Amino acid sequence: MSSIAPTVTCQSSDCKNGRPISRLECPTCNKLGIKGSFFCGQECFKANSQCLTPCAQKTHKIIHDIVTPRQPLLDDPNINPDGTFNPFGTFNFTGTMRPRYPLSPKRVVPDHIPRPDYVETGIPTSEVRKQGQPPRILSPAEQEKMRTVCRLGREILDLAASHVKPGVTTDFIDEIVHNATIERGAYPSPLNYRGYPKSVCLSINEVICHGIPDQRKLQEGDIINIDVSLYYDGMHGDLNETYPVGRVDDDSIKVMRASRHSLDEAIKLCKPGALFRDIGKAIEPVARAMGCAVVRQYTGHGINDLFHASPNIPHYAKNRAVGAMRPGMCFTIEPMINLGSSWDLIHWPDGWTATTADGKRSAQFEETLLITETGVESLTAGPRRADLYDD
Structure with a gap:
């Protein structure tokens, strides 16, 4: 996330x-x-x-x-034949995506599963209290906990991705992620984080990030980003990938590759002493060379016992991020890449869903990284996907 x-x-x-x-x-x-x-x-x-x-x-x-979704009238043109509806019918959407309400009820997490401090109130009190502090250096024991939670996150993401096909609702994928998370004794980190209503973020086509799972069915030619985050043994893990739904067009392949390849280049420079501001310098040239733009409004972030911590990591060049990497630091890099030249975005009235300002497609890939004495370890690395590379 x-x-x-x-x-x-x-x-x-x-x-x-x-x-x-x-x-x-x-x-x-x-x-x-x-x-x-x-x-x-x-x-x-x-x-x-x-x-x-x-x-x-x-x-x-x-x-x-x-911001509060209205209930539809019986003659509302935003009601779909299946009874779902668009609660923001007067909103000026930039692309073809529309919400399909009602949302399913909030999913239950068993009482025996440890949970972060924001679960009841929605307010990440620890994050607020520690805002502005320098990045934490994790102890060897904490690093092992991060390896474990990130391994579980990779398992859950791969499981969710196996269900991506036309006709599947995003709410069903949320259910898959939720159940897989609690089966592993973990808490789905997004659930009620600052009021977010679901257990995973699912962002389709022009949605850049933080899409809310609902009753929309995946369609042939869509692309979908699955952003899995979980809390286990006192630590958070965070990763995401963008997947094709059936056969997709060349532009969709291009924007997915631009995000994956730019992340690869950013990871290559990570090591003790590397500057956080140089991450964007590695990402933006790759995106531009492939005819894409880098979103500026959202960043990578430190992650440990806090879901979002310092450092903030911009993904664009000529940023002003401060600080250098040191062994024991753990953070995410997660470039959000838009097709075309516009990096700007708008938010839907739900307060979460961010879409491209021009309605063009967007893709994202994310890894949680640990700086070691000799370089970097990708704690969430998965198998190399053939659809993202030419070889």
Whole structure:
């Protein structure tokens, strides 16, 4: 699951500072679980939010009004023949994807399974308390725990991927991931993390990340990213891959390969002393050479006993990430790559689903990495997929 640390540009349409990376978050959006509502300062915030001033009723506050899905009327044109419906019918979707509600009930985790601190409230208290601290150096015992949780994550991802085919709903894949996770005595990390309602993130076609599993059936020609995260023995593991659904077009193959190959190049430079800012320098040239763009609003992240920790790892070149890798550090690299030249995104009113601004397809691959004395160990590495390489 991508880091949701504040690496979003200022959301004010009238920003006079060039829409820089911003850290002032709208408190109402945070409470509602809406992601990406950041402003570079009080001036931009007040001009775009009714939280503090009544002068902008038609701008930012509309997001607050539509975040709770409405119930459909009997004659609602957004009701599908099977009884599912699009709860955001007036929303200006950028591509062909639409949500298909109702969502299934929240899945149950047995009481005997240890769980992280945010399960009841949705608030990752430990993450908030430790925000801004330097990356942790894990002890040898903690490194072994990370190897174990990441191995379990790889098993679950491979199992979920085996069910990818036309006609399968994303809700069914969520059920597969949920059951496989608790069967291993683990907790599905996304479940109620900052209010996220499901046990896995499933992102299809133009959805970049954080897609919510629902009643939509996979269709021939789709691509789907499966982002598995789990909490086991006090540690989180995190990985994802993008898969074709049946036969896909050349553009879909291209964007999947761009994400996988750029991640490969980034992993190659990881070793003690390497700079975090250079990861983006390895990723972006690969993506551009393949006619794709690198998403800037989401980052890789440190991972250990916290789901998201320092460092934040941008995937684009000329970023300002600070710090160098040291043995014992554990983090993810997870480039989100868009087809074409646009790296921008929009969020659906559910507050989670991020899609490309132009409706073109996006792909992502993620590994959890451990820096060793001599280099790097990919804790979530899986088999080399023939569809992603020419050899």
